[in-house]
Amino acid sequence: MSLLGFALALVLAYGGWGALAMAMDRHYADIHGRGAEPEPALRRRMRGLGTLGIVLVFGVAVRMQGWTIGVVGGLGVLAIAGVLQVLSLTYVPARMPWVARWAAYAAAPLAILWLIESGT
């Protein structure tokens, strides 16, 4: 596992968990104030993006380390990103969507650098 690959998997996992949390009533209300509920369209979009993020984490991990170890590594990254997400939602809920969005944006350049580094 390289530093770039690890960072890429981590931002994808953090962003993915963040999107999934945004689609949940409690965390949406934590972010946007009491009683707020996500629109059905937003909820669907966030669920889709979140799932995509999680799948991409496994994609990155498996490409780096193969089917056996990659899956183990992907689960490990997801666990750490999950803990970070829990802490974000608890202590800085209003800022979480911003961080998650930029984590998702950062994934693109990281992915390019990672692909160059590991030789496509």
Place this chain on the structure above:
Amino acid sequence: MREGFRQSMAWLHTWSGLLVCWVLMLVFAAGTASYFKEEITLWMTPELHAGASAPVSQQVALERAVAHLERNAAAAKRWFITLPTERSGAIRVGWVAQPKDGANGNARSRFKSEILDPATGQKQSAARQTRGGEFLYRLHFDLHYMPVVWARWIVSICALFMLVAIVSGIITHKRIFKDFFTFRPGKGQRSWLDAHNATAVLALPYHVMITYTGLVTLMFMIMPWGIQSAYKEQGESSFFAEVFPTGAGRNDKAGGPARLAPLGPIAQQAEAHWNGARLATIVVNDPGHENASVVITRQRTRTLSYLQPAMVFDGVTGAQSSIVGEGPSAVAVTRGALYGLHMAHFADAWLRALFFICGLSGCVMVASGALLWAVKTRQKQARALAQGAARSVGLRLVDALNIGVIAGLPIAFAAYFWANRLVPVDLPQRPQMEINCFFAAWAAAAVLAQLRPSMGMWRFQLSVGAAMLMGIPLLNGLTTHSHLGVTLFQGRGPWPVAGFDITVLLLGVALALVVRVLYRREKKQAKVPPAGKVAAARLTETA
């Protein structure tokens, strides 16, 4: 019926967890540390630090090892050479002397080993005696001060209870998806439950995997009849022969004297066969005789399985004679993969760090579960407690064990590392002395906790643990030349030593933060009059 089932599962979860949680805490903590056992051993032998930061190539290391063995053990029955790895730079050589008068005595008593400085090829006589990370690794499943068989039974049974607790916990957890990210701090019982759930659910794949594979590695002890029935025809020994293909290339007769073929080209041949993989160990049987053979194993590469193939060469001609364990049987692969998954030998530094963090989350899960029982039970007794009654015996016992294990273990671990630097280097029985320090510190913490299981004791022991852990990098700076100032800020390594210092520092800081939270809470509660406390307790009870 549905509700009843869930409730009975909750009961099972509570009691299966509580019964074994203190042993599990030790097993989790020692096991988590064992992911870095080689790094810990390196940290605990500061005499080897200089060699570790200037690694030499395998060819050079091999030449030096052979030269040393030819000088000191030319007449030995068998040589063992362990080449430097990415994780430890030292060369280890060992040999078994010829049995005297042809008697087939105990080979272990004739075995000698030495560590060589890779830079000079000379014996590292100055390296201090320590069991290092190996002690923590053994503690993880052999415990200490008791027969190994008993210890493994105890650990196996605890692991079995852990598996029961995991499964019943999943069933009991009604809101596994709704509460996926939920943590509500400062709310007493609710916060502990959230912390327990979060650390359990987020690392659930890890917890299931580590408990299950841990059971499998101990399965020879728990379910021998499974193996006996599956291997009835060939007998149990064939299973072991299939799983551990060792002892290859051994010959009963050594034959007449003959010159040993140069090992360099043989090693190159093996390297080429394995596509340039680094070599791990080289065993030479009967060096200097006609029937000499050379057995070479590869370093554990990035495959899940623990098993690695070996190549056997003729020790006189240098020709390859056979390969063992390449394309191992399905039984061996399955067991090897489960075993390897548990030991994480396949993992590189990144993945090992992930495992380490998941292990820490396991420690937090076990600790928060144990605390949760105490918090819940205290709430049940809230009214009696407010009227000045004493805690029930069970609650007092659990409180005391919680302090002694959860706050006491960091003290014990830190004491082990402190002892490594402070116990005189030339003391006889030095490794045992370090281990005694571990248990003496832990016993002191446990006894104090039994005498006074109070909030003050929590704060005291957690503060001591935090101070001792944070003091380790300082101690390392005062007693060695490879402190953080050199390893990190001058960038000279060895990196494992820097990593160790930083990790214990961070763990100490984490404990210090817990202490700060406890102090703040104490201050807050001091302001609330006792009547309010009862009302608050009642409120949380109804909520």
